[in-house]
Structures are given as structure tokens and as C-alpha cells.
Amino acid sequence: MATLQDIGVSALINLFGAFLFLIAFAVLRIQPINDRVYFPKWYLSGERNSPRRSDGTLVGKFVNLNYKTYFTFLNWMPQAMKMSESEIIRHAGLDSAIFLRIYTLGLKIFGPVMVLALVVLVPVNVSSGTLFFLKKELVVSNIDKLSISNVQPKSSKFFFHIGVEYLFTFWACFMLYREYNNVAIMRLQYLASQRRRPEQFTVVVRNVPDIPGHSIPDTVDQFFKTNHPEHYLCHQAVYNANKFAKLVKQRAKLQRWFDYYVLKHQRSQKNPTCKLGFLGLWGKRVDSIEYYKQQIKEFDHNMSLERQKVLKDSKLMLPVTFVSFDSRWGAAVCAQTQQSKNPTLWLTSSAPEPRDIYWQNLAIPFISLTIRKLVIGISVFALVFFYMIPIAFVQSLANLEGLERVAPFLRPVTRLDFIKSFLQGFLPGLALKIFLWILPTVLLVMSKIEGYIAISTLERRAAAKYYYFMLVNVFLGSIIAGTAFEQLHSFLHQSPTQIPRTIGVSIPMKATFFITYIMVDGWAGIAGEILRLKPLVIFHLKNMFIVKTEEDRVRAMDPGFVDFKETIPSLQLYFLLGIVYTAVTPILLPFILIFFAFAYLVYRHQIINVYNQQYESCGAFWPHVHGRIIASLLISQLLLMGLLTSKEAADSTPLLIILPILTLSFHKYCKHRFEPAFRQYPLEEAMAKDKLEKETEPELNIKADLADAYLHPIFHSFEKEVPLPSSSSSSSSSSSSSEAKTHQEETAEVRVDKHETHSSSPVTELGTPFHHHQVYNYATSPSSHYASAYEQSSSQYEYHYNTHQYEEHEYRYN
């Protein structure tokens, strides 16, 4: 157990570490050469095209020579605070703004409570002083003098702790209510202020029944013409393009080789050659550029054939479809109602925005979803409680003897003492570290197997799984020593009243551990986040070896994004720690508060300057955030009850029983009051927007706008591909997209460009079943509002999606 000094030292070291990170960040960020690493968002949003420079010299192009800027190295903090919330929403989307509110919520909840707890509880605890007498028997840290452990059993002072717990719960609930209200209003306002977007008019329909003698499009058309005669417009069939996607992948590989040889050619000025055999080790030697050019040409031909096959073959048509309506009201009605007598057919729900769709999962037959969910549920349970078993097994293999057995030739090396000790210290931990590193990805894959069709939902599900993992293995695992499996075993064999007591007793003893955890994982982790070491190194490597043109440089940027599936569960863990320790060891609160404040600044800076939004869920994660804070409150109340019964505080403990009931009722009330706003689109709202639109644009043709909004992105990408590819041509399209985003007045031009592509695209030429019974009349709708806001963010995915970008998109979620 650490004493107060130990913690002080640890805090100093960590503060110093974080400070070093910050200094490094402050220096690196003002170098022009790093500008694209630390300010990519501005490039993406088009407000910056080249690094800011201190002067015009050649050195000044790479290094900041303005010595004044080095003195104001912390000025990113006030800068991060400058932007108002509404600007952030416009600049980085509502999700980011609401994400930041989680941090301010933490500050608001814990700030006043910290003052209260420090003023009331610390004196109460210190004055009680049992631990002075027990000192010889128990090894107790100094910090325990400030905690509830210091209060004598059966003391009436526990009324103070219960009082603080009550006040804290009421305060937290009050703040939670206000915040839920605010977020719900923000969400509705955002939805109301959005311009026309395809998802407002579209509903995704799963489990379209297979009626013999009718094709799926006919069935869909007939069903919706019958049951939504007044508002049904058209629908977009979904194809099983997984084979085609594989071709796209292979083609992208060829493209990379081609690019590589072109680059080689440009550098060495001689024609590169390669061998055709296995791994290029033997076989006929050919001119690489010519060979790959030829290969790509052939591939393009095959792909266009495959593409035609996909679009024509009704067997590749999935029983899923995107149905569009002529009004938001019609779409909202269809999404919220039950369509068919058989509740497993014609399942409707609001369509996610096109860039949020996880296309692979649309091909999953609906019938298998129940089984998938069951299997994944069991797997997550096993993962959370038994993950140590395979790791221990791997660890037992990955020791020196195991290594020597597998690779006897290494024996002379491993016999060296310092290598031996290094390996012995390193190998067993390696398996665990690799596991923890890949865990979020594994959980995301699990969520994918569950079959959700929106990326945002996938991330929320993965976040939930990660939270359970952390709750059991970090929180409970640290409090009760032993693996999760051992905990499970002891929980199954203890009485329900014994469990909170067992955990409650150990809680105050682990305060020092968690303080250290907050500093190492929280403070230093956040400081590491702002430094962006990995993207920095990768960008410069790419810059050195690959980048030839300005457009390549744009592609070499890796802005990253708020990784909700990892960040939110960690955040919720900090909430849990703060809530549990408020009444027990209030000295932990300042550390939490510093974390929240610091993380708030850092993420605000990153969201403004770095991250690029992946999708917009309009804060759909808030109900989860709210729910888990409530769960933390319940956990803290139960544990405090357990702790107090172990202290034999029979007078005061029964007072706590009412608290969980009140908290649960509060949760139920909030769920009832706010959650529908996050799940369903109210008709009042839909009708108001429809009316406004009808008044402002009476001659609007929505059908044209909705035409291909929900076509699988690889089909779009193929349309854009020029017959003989080169890296510059594909990157020019993405640069033009980024320019389009910059200058909104240019969108009209871009749109025209898009329509031309369309009219010559194989889709329309083939006359495939797209059911837009009207002619495209893009050109005649110059006043179309279906523009700026949406195009700004999604045009790159939709219209200028080339294979590279598709690949990138796919790899990120595989």
C-alpha cells in the first residue's frame, strides 16, 4: 500500500510525463512540416491548403523559426476553448459536440460534490481515527486516514456518509436530467435544422417475403403501393455484392502494384520488370508497367461483366430494400408501424444515413439473427469471465522452455543472461498485451456477427461489450484480487447480501491503486492522445517514400476520429470510480476532476483540429451514457450498503435502502421522458418540415434526389473509375471533392459532373430494376436543397468513392 508520499511522487512523475508530452506537442504542432498531422480537419474542411509558415525561407517551410511562438506553447488550450458549441456542431458534427458534453457533465457532477465531500467527510474521517490504534495489526496507508476505513465500527458518524451519498445521488440525478434534456433538445434542433437528406425519406425494409412468381422488386412495389398508397415513391434494391467487392479488392491490389512500378519508373528512369511466378521469385520476366496495365484492363472488363451479372441476377438480390417516400411524414409512419400480419416479415426501421450503413450485414438472412445474438451473447460472457484461460495457456507456452522447444537453434542466444531475463519478463505479458490491444477490434467483429446494419449501432454495441469487460476485469478485478473466473465462482457461491459486503470492504483499500490508475491511464493517456505519435511517424514515413503530389499528401493524412467504442467505455469507468469513491475515499475526486478537465481540453482541441467525422448518429449514444451512469450510482449504493453492514452500522444502513429504488424510478422516468426522442422521429416534426419544404419549394422533385442514394458504394466507385487508372486521376477526384466541400457555391458544378457520370453509367444503360419510374431531371432542379450540409460530409463517400477509399473504409471496419 502506498502512503500519501508515494502517491505524491507518483502524481509528480505522471504530471511530469504528461507535461513532457505537452511540451513535445507544443513544439511539434507549430512546425509547418507537421501541420497536416495536427490540423488535418482544416485541410479536410477546405479552410487550409498549405501549412502556415513563419517566413518564406526554405527552412521555414519545414521548421518554425518564429521564436515567439515557442513561448506561448500552451496557447492551444484557450484556442480550443474559443469555438462555441454551435460552431463545433457545424464544424465537426453533433456527435462530437455531444461527446464533449460527457466531460462537462463529469465536471458538473463531481465539482460541487468534491467540495462537499472534502469539507464534510475528510474531517469526519480524520477525526475518527480508529486506524491509529489498529496500525500495528493492519498495514494501512496514510490515505486510509482520510477514508471511511478510519471511522470506528458502529459509529454514528456514518450518518454523514449516508447524507453525502443522498446529496450526491440527488445532485447527480439533477445534472443527468438537465443534461439529458439538453442533449435531447440539441438532437431535435439539429434534426430540424438539417437540410434534405435521403435518410429522412427512406426506410430500410428487412425480410421481404419471397413470393413465388414475383421478383423482389415487384413484391416490394406492390406491397407499398397497396399499403402506403399516398406517400410511397420508389425503392432501391440491395444486391449481394460480396463477390464483386472481392474483385474490387483484387483490382485495388493490382492498382497498388501499378502505382508502385510507375513510381519506381519515375525515380530510376528505367522500365521496371518482374517475374510472373510464385511471389515474383521465378517465371517469365516482363515489363511491369505494361503487364499491370494489361491486367487492370482485363480486370475492368471482368468486373463490368460481373457487375452486370449482379444487377441482373435476381438471385443475388437480397430480401432487403430501401423504400423511399415522398415526405418525411410518410417515412416516419412506415418506420414506426407494423406492416404485416406476420411480425417477422416486412420489418421496417428508419434508414441510417448512406455512409453509416454496414453493407456486408444486409446480406445476413434475418432468421439467423436470433441464433447469432445468442451465440455472441454466450461468447461475450465467456470472453469477459474466462478470457484469462487461453491467455494463461498461451503464456505457459510462450516461456523460454517453450521457445527453445519450438526453435532449438535459438538456444545459444536464450542462454545469455540478460536476454533470458528480458524474455522472461517480456514474453508472458506479451500475450495479455496483444489481447488487450486487439480486444476492441474483437468486440467490434462480434457486434458485426450479431448483424446490425449501421456502423454507428455496431460501435455502440461494441462499446457496451467493452464496458462490461472493463467493469468486471478492471473495476471488480482490481478490487477483489483474482481473475474474473474466480470472482464468478465466488459470486455463485456467496449469498446476494454477502457479495456487496465482500466488495464493499475492499473498496477503501484500493483507492490508492485507482488513483495511480487514473494518473497513468487517464492523464498520461490523454497527453499521449494529443501528441499523436503514431500518425506523426506514419505521415512522415509516407511523406518520405510515397507522396509525390499535393493530392498524395492529402491522402497520406490520417485524421482519425473519435473512437466511441473505446473512449466512451473508458470514460464510463472514470464515472464509476468517481461515483463509488465519493462517499468512501473523497480524496480520489480531485484526480478524476483533473482528468475530466484535461481530457475535455484535449478532445476539444482534437475535434476542432484533427478528427474527421465518420458518420452522424445525432447523439444516439447518449441513452447509453446516461444509463451507465445510473448503473454506476446503483453499484455505488449497493457497495456502500455492503461496506456499512460490514462496519456494523445497523442504525444508519437501512436508510440507504430507499436510494436504489429512487434511483431506479428516476431512470425509468428519464427513459420514458427522453428516450423516444433518440429512437423515433416524431410526426409533428416530420410534418412541420414537410410543410415548410412544400411552401418554399413547391416544384420540388424528391425522387431525383433519392435516386441512387442507397446504392452500394462499390457501384458508385466503379462508375467513377476511368478506364486506364493512374493514381493521380483518382486522387484528383478526391481533391475536387475536398474543394467542393470548401466552396459551397461550387456544389452546383459538382452535381452536374455527377449527373453526367450517371447518364453514362452502366447502371442506367443496363436498364436494371431500379424502379425510378421517372426520368432523371437533375438539371432542371437547380434550386434543390439537397446540397451543402449533406454533400459537405458525404460526397466523398458517395460520388467520388474510388477503390482506394473504399478499401480504406472497409479495412477500418474489418
Place this chain on the structure above:
Amino acid sequence: MATLQDIGVSALINLFGAFLFLIAFAVLRIQPINDRVYFPKWYLSGERNSPRRSDGTLVGKFVNLNYKTYFTFLNWMPQAMKMSESEIIRHAGLDSAIFLRIYTLGLKIFGPVMVLALVVLVPVNVSSGTLFFLKKELVVSNIDKLSISNVQPKSSKFFFHIGVEYLFTFWACFMLYREYNNVAIMRLQYLASQRRRPEQFTVVVRNVPDIPGHSIPDTVDQFFKTNHPEHYLCHQAVYNANKFAKLVKQRAKLQRWFDYYVLKHQRSQKNPTCKLGFLGLWGKRVDSIEYYKQQIKEFDHNMSLERQKVLKDSKLMLPVTFVSFDSRWGAAVCAQTQQSKNPTLWLTSSAPEPRDIYWQNLAIPFISLTIRKLVIGISVFALVFFYMIPIAFVQSLANLEGLERVAPFLRPVTRLDFIKSFLQGFLPGLALKIFLWILPTVLLVMSKIEGYIAISTLERRAAAKYYYFMLVNVFLGSIIAGTAFEQLHSFLHQSPTQIPRTIGVSIPMKATFFITYIMVDGWAGIAGEILRLKPLVIFHLKNMFIVKTEEDRVRAMDPGFVDFKETIPSLQLYFLLGIVYTAVTPILLPFILIFFAFAYLVYRHQIINVYNQQYESCGAFWPHVHGRIIASLLISQLLLMGLLTSKEAADSTPLLIILPILTLSFHKYCKHRFEPAFRQYPLEEAMAKDKLEKETEPELNIKADLADAYLHPIFHSFEKEVPLPSSSSSSSSSSSSSEAKTHQEETAEVRVDKHETHSSSPVTELGTPFHHHQVYNYATSPSSHYASAYEQSSSQYEYHYNTHQYEEHEYRYN
């Protein structure tokens, strides 16, 4: 513990008792004088007007003299089986038909399993024979030789029991699935075949916001005209008529006195008098008939004033309204969608049918519902676990000493030995008996406080509470001796794995108790149900003292109804017993099967001949029935696991772990597959019916049909009341209603009668805000389909509702 002989004797006694009941029933039912007690349904449905007689003599009017009919005394059984299911649906409603299916489901589940268990498990258990050795140590009944207790610990024979449990679960799930499917189809078919009914077009809207400067009707009108412009038709405001209802009650009291004196006058041929003072003991003596006539006249004047006040005063208008649409599609859409940005405003749900509405609860402010639910939740928990505490307190008071202290003058009496012993045996049990007798009513009142607005929902909620009570106090309470409170205490202090073990071990020992329970409560209870002793006595008392005319006799009939809130929970308890004992003591199954078969016959007979349906919920209780059978399966699996671990069957027990997971997944699947059909009206269905109607009746005026469908019944009743009331006039209206029900061709006439009432009724004269912006044109819609099926059952509640009937209706649910 009982031996096999004991059980045999007990079974014989109970069979004999039940047989006696049946003989009594067989004799009583064929007496013409009892015809209205045992066949009221036929009178209500109009197919019978006077008792069947064996001959024309005077004696033959009261007693059956045809000796032949006495020999065929069991012929009610084949008679009960004669009617087909579709006829039952037509005759007694879908709820009754589906209720009967619960019994056949029991037969289908337990029949084959009984054969399997008796053939496989009983030989296995008998051959094992541990109990022969243990005999001296344990007091074990003979029946235990046939149960799992007889198998030696660690025996591999437990694989048989696990195998049977698996087979049984699969079989039960298969039958449950088939039955759920059947019931869902029956429900949809019934809904599809129904004629036009107001609830199909109507949505109940709660929490209408109070917009300053707008009256509630204006707000509603504006909101729905804006947000459902294509389908909104009209709405019916709801008034807080609780004060008016009180007046109606008082007036009914006066009416009863008036009737009493009129009767007295007729009998004695002299004018009765009464005193005006307290309880009629002193004061001025007046002529009673004149006095009450005068009083009623004054009262009617006051009521008509109060009525005008209610309808005019906007403060008495509740923020609840019934909104009607011009199509089923429009109503279904409105009921299933979210209307407002604020999810606590404009809450829509499908309207219950008018006779199913519990009007008092419409006045409950929506905001208090959460609190009410919380309070009732806690109360039910307390009631289930701590009900013994107040009863023990009352018992401690209600002993002889307590009685003597309260009433010392009784001392000489209570000192008598035989009175003393009688009181001592009787008093303590009295409190418990009174409690158990009023429990269903208490639970119904609790459900009312929760604020549900449909009587069917209230009954379902009360049934759920009753089930929890029985599960804890009858099932668990019998298995583990001790009060529920002691159980709760021990559960809180035992580990989760210990609890099933504790219960599991005692299960086989309690088999004899439950066999006796099935015979006493089940067999004899059902035989008592068919005898209808209480209605028989009351009918003959009424017949003797009150009844003057044929119409009075109709009112004296008490057909009763299927008491879902008591019957279904008891049934579910039998399911639980059968499911738990299948693998443990299979000898219990024949007793359960006999119960199901016998109860099926009895209820079939009662539904056909006796019960009058209260409301039609279209089998809305089935998901609960299904869910609780699944819960019973889970309980049985857990208990078997506990039992086997106590038998140290470590080889075989782990095999059982998969079973609860499979059962839960099955439940989830069924919930997903079938439950929406019980909650929401699918649009496909709604649209199909709308279309059909439009084709067959293009000139239909729905608005006229919907006009007053959802007016509070007391307003209807007042309309019908003639100025100077007499019992014969009010009963003539009810007789005309029963005639209307009989002869469907007469409905048109009845309707015209109703319209006349309308046009002269104060409602329309006052021009109160009913928002039927169209003139009533009932007369011009002779082809209206809004007739037979609905009027048949509800006209009495709607149009001919007189104060007596309202009273009756209210008392039953208070």
C-alpha cells in the same frame, strides 16, 4: 407424510365429494325453476325466453317430472363438447374460446409426457431402491419409492431424468409454439372478420398539453388536423364526471327506496309512510311514495344542472381524448407512432372497446403514473412477502383474551367450554381466510391505482400479481416450510447456487401435499364451480322477494363471467406443478391431467350455458400465459439442477446447463415472432379492411357511427331515463335491449329509437363541444354495417345503460 394408501383414501373422498357436487348439479339443472341459474347465457343471447318444461302442469313449471331425464344426468358432458370452436367464438367471444385452449394445451403437453415419464422414470426410480436402506433414518412415504428420491446418489440413472427433462422441454416448447401460432392466427382472423366497430377507428390520446388561450378541444382539433390531415375525422372530449357519477349513485339509492315502497304498496294495498330523521327513526312522518317521487324529481333537476355544468365547464375537461379517423389505417398509424417532440405529450394508443374502458382512471394525471406504479410495485412486493405480519397481528388480537378485553360482557359466554374451543379453533384462521378471500379484489384495486384505462388490462395486471403471490406463498411456501418473509430472509443470505439446491431437495418430499392440493383445490373446486351454489341461492331469494315481472327476473339472473384474474393464475400454478414434478415425481401427472380434462369440460359447459362476456380482448392474455409456462419450465430446470447437485450427480448435471439457455432463446424468438400481433394492428390488415369497405359501401358515413361511441356511459344512462322513474320503465328499456340482441333484424329500429333520444337529449341541445362538425344523419345510412356483432354485446352498456346497470358495473370493479 402420507403413504400411497392415504393418498388413495384422500383421492376417493375427494372424488366422492366432486361426484356429489356433480349429482346435485345434474338434478338441479334440469329443474325448470333453476333454468335461469344454469342457462342464463341462452336468455341473454335471446335464444330462450322461458324455462323448458317437461309438461304443462303447475308443478311441472317448477320441478322436472320427466323421470327419464334423471337417468342421463351426465349428458351435460357430451353436450358441452358438441359445440365447435367457431360456434363458441360466435356464441361467447374469442376470449372464452382461447381461455378453453389453455386447458387443451395442458392436456396436449402433459398427456404424452405422462406416458413417457410413467413408462421410463417410474421403473428407473423403483428399481434403484435406496430408500429401503434408509427407511429407519428417514420417514419416507411410499410414494417416494416412485420418485427421484429413491435413486442412489451419484447414480448414473440420473441420465434418464435429464433425458426426460430434455424431451419434455422440447415437447412443451413445440406445443407452446404451435399453440401461440394458432392463437395468433385466431386473433387475426377474428379481427379481420369483425364488422365495423368504433375502436378500430379510434385512438385514445393522453396528456394533451394545456396551451394557454386554447381550449382542449381546439388544441386537439388543430394538432390532428395538422399532423394527420388526410385521415383525421373528429374527436370526443372526456369529462371528469366523478361528481356527476356520485349523483347518479345517490339517485339510484333513492330509486331503490322508491321501488321498495311501490312494492310494499302493491303488496299491502295501503300507502307506506316513513320518518325523515336519522335512519328513519324519528322526524316527520310522510307518505313514502310521494316523498321519494318528489325527491327524485328534484334530484333529476339538480343532475341535469350538474350535467350541463360538466359539459360546459372547460376545467372539468380532462387532458384525454378519443380521436377518430376516417379509416382503420389512419387510426393504426396514429396509435403506433410518436406524435410530439416531447415524448410525454400526445401519447397515443389504440382505444379499448367502449365497454372495456375504466372511466375513473382517465382522470388520473399522467405525471403521477410513474409514482403510482412505483408505490404499487413496492406494495405488491410487501404484500407477497410480508402479508403474514398484519395477519399474525390481527390473529393475536382476535383470540379469546383479546375478545374479552374488547367486549367484557361476552365473558360469561366465552367461558362456556364448547364455545371457547370453537372460537379458539375458528378465530385465528378467520383473519387469514378473510384475507385470502378478498385478495383478488385487493389486487384489482391495486391495479386500478396503477392507472390502466382498460378493464381487460386491469384484470391482466391483477392476474400477474395474484400469480406472484401464489408462486411465492403456495408453491415456494409449501416446499420450504415457513413464511414468505422467512424465505426472503434465507434467500438473501444464501448463495445463488444454494437456493435451487435447498428448494430442489424438498421438492420430492412435497409431492403428496401437492397431490392432495390438486384434488381439494382443483377437482372439488371445479365441481363447486359448476354447481353455482351462491348464484342459485341469491337468484331464488331475489325471485321470492323482489321479482315482479319477467324483466325483473332477467335482472335477477347473475350469469357471472370467466374470472380471468383468478382463474388464469391458478391454472398457471397447475402448469408449474406439472412441469416441476414431471422429472421428479411423475405419479403427480395423472392428477394434473384429470384436473385439466375435468376443468375443460366444466368451463366449456359454463361458457356455453352460463357466463356472460364482459369485454372482448381478443386473447390479449395469451402472451402472459405463454410467458409464465416458459417461466415454469425455467424454474423446473433450475430446481432439477439443484436437486441433482444435492444428489452429487456431477457427471450428468452439467448437461442441464444448456437447457435454460435454449428455453430462454425459444421464448425470445416467440416474443419476437408472435407478440406484435397481440400489441399492434398491422397496416396491411387495416388497409385491406378499409379497401373492402370502400368497395362494398362507397357512400358510407363513418362519422355518424363514431359520434357518441366514447361518451361516458353515465351520460348515456341519463339520456335514457324518463322524467318520472318507475322500476318497470327502466327495466322495460333493458328488456328491449335484450330483445334487440335476440333479433338482429330489429337493430335498425333500436337505432332509430336511439337517434330520437339523441336529438332531444340535452347534449345536442346545449351545443356542447363534441366536434362532430357534421349533422347527424343516422337515418340516411340504413346500410350501415356498424351493427349486429357490436350491438349484440354492447348495446346494453351503451344505449340502454340505466342507473341500475351502471351501478352494477361500477360495483363489480370497485
